[in-house]
Amino acid sequence: MRSCLLGTAILFALLPTAWAEMLNPAALSQAKVFTSLEEALKTPLEVRRLRIVTDPMTALPAEFFALTNLQELSINNCKKLTALPAELAKLPYLQSLNVANNALATFPPELGKCPELTKLQCGNNPLTTLPVEMSGLKKLRTLEIVSAKFAEIPPCILQMTALTDLNLNSNPLQTIAPGIGDLANLEELGLMFAKYPTLPAEIGKLAKLRRLLLNSGLLTALPAEIGQLKSLQWLSFPDNAVTVIPPEITGLVSLTDLQFGGNAIADLPVAFALVGKLSKLRNVMYDARFGSTAAAPVVVPDAITTWKTVESVSLANHRLQDPATWLKKLAQLPRLKTLDLSRLALGTVPAEIRQLTALEMLRLNGNALTSLPDAMKSLTNLRFLFADSDNKFTPEEKAKWKGALPKAKVEM
Numbered sequence: 121m122r123s124c125l126l127g128t129a130i131l132f133a134l135l136p137t138a139w140a141e142m143l144n145p146a147a148l149s150q151a152k153v154f155t156s157l158e159e160a161l162k163t164p165l166e167v168r169r170l171r172i173v174t175d176p177m178t179a180l181p182a183e184f185f186a187l188t189n190l191q192e193l194s195i196n197n198c199k200k201l202t203a204l205p206a207e208l209a210k211l212p213y214l215q216s217l218n219v220a221n222n223a224l225a226t227f228p229p230e231l232g233k234c235p236e237l238t239k240l241q242c243g244n245n246p247l248t249t250l251p252v253e254m255s256g257l258k259k260l261r262t263l264e265i266v267s268a269k270f271a272e273i274p275p276c277i278l279q280m281t282a283l284t285d286l287n288l289n290s291n292p293l294q295t296i297a298p299g300i301g302d303l304a305n306l307e308e309l310g311l312m313f314a315k316y317p318t319l320p321a322e323i324g325k326l327a328k329l330r331r332l333l334l335n336s337g338l339l340t341a342l343p344a345e346i347g348q349l350k351s352l353q354w355l356s357f358p359d360n361a362v363t364v365i366p367p368e369i370t371g372l373v374s375l376t377d378l379q380f381g382g383n384a385i386a387d388l389p390v391a392f393a394l395v396g397k398l399s400k401l402r403n404v405m406y407d408a409r410f411g412s413t414a415a416a417p418v419v420v421p422d423a424i425t426t427w428k429t430v431e432s433v434s435l436a437n438h439r440l441q442d443p444a445t446w447l448k449k450l451a452q453l454p455r456l457k458t459l460d461l462s463r464l465a466l467g468t469v470p471a472e473i474r475q476l477t478a479l480e481m482l483r484l485n486g487n488a489l490t491s492l493p494d495a496m497k498s499l500t501n502l503r504f505l506f507a508d509s510d511n512k513f514t515p516e517e518k519a520k521w522k523g524a525l526p527k528a529k530v531e532m
Contacts, residue, residue: 140234142213145166148191148366157184164190173197180205187211191236194218206230220244220264232256241285243267255279266290266310273297274464281305289313289333301325308352312336317361324348335359335379342457347371359409365391372398378416381424381437389421396426404430407460408437417441425452436483451475457501462486463510473499486510491517502528 154160164186171194209368224245231254243266255276293314301322324345339360347368359382404504463486474495484507
């Protein structure tokens, strides 16, 4: 079989390929996906998309390079694949390369010469760095390298100036280089589950950035320059060690989503007041760390009543001091439609819940509840009630609320 395939490869390698044109994204999405090399080599010039999964290969065979019109290549979960061939750079139309979940410890420098590559996914490989030559990927827009072994961002990445989406989540990054600010076209940046304690001031140079994900790390502070991110819509930094919200955060004039729970904020009233000044804010997650119910009860700051534009609030995993007072203050948010009170160890739901008449979705999961107050019958706009998981309702109680809230999806 191998000699047959090789003969086929040589034959097609001699055929002219100038007639082929690169398919546009719409046409490419409709092109057939080949799922084995043997299948693909039967009609090599027709192959635009090839996906190989869980193959025992240790290297790409020579026959592979008969696929001269290939635009999209995925090779995943091939645990014996330890290297990629330099010849990949000779595929003239290759735009998308996904080699995640293999055993690649390095990349060939020639990969930096792929002329049309716009998307590269190579996470879950034991990579510790990338060759400097990969800075030559001048058309690369999306780079995803999650769960590798980078202690710092490889310098070549900081020269990929066309990048719009950079995902380095779950790398043991010890530091973030100031050069991150040179990626002027970045719109999404993922730096979650890492070890860096600070961000450089140059982060403020990312004028096009829309999403910044900093979850679950060792971050101790946000730089004042973060307020320069006028395009930022989503800021997420829960479960870090941030103690102060910088006043400059009010400069985030486009921010709609904010996640900042699980930090040891020293002055919560001031922090909540700053949040209230974000005029486009719609969704706030102030969840405690999962499993942190032994922490001191949280006293609701009066400043929460300034969140006039907010439509969704999540307070999951906290212990709330005087939950009834929390609900009274939340009732002063005129646009509040979604409320997550999961895993608060409530035991009972305060009757003050009746004041939240605009609610459309309410989560009460994991509160050891045995019943719900009749006051909840006032929530006539409710469309979703999620109260399963570690609650202990009787069949009668479940039936009662499915009848009392006929317009809502009720999960108890």
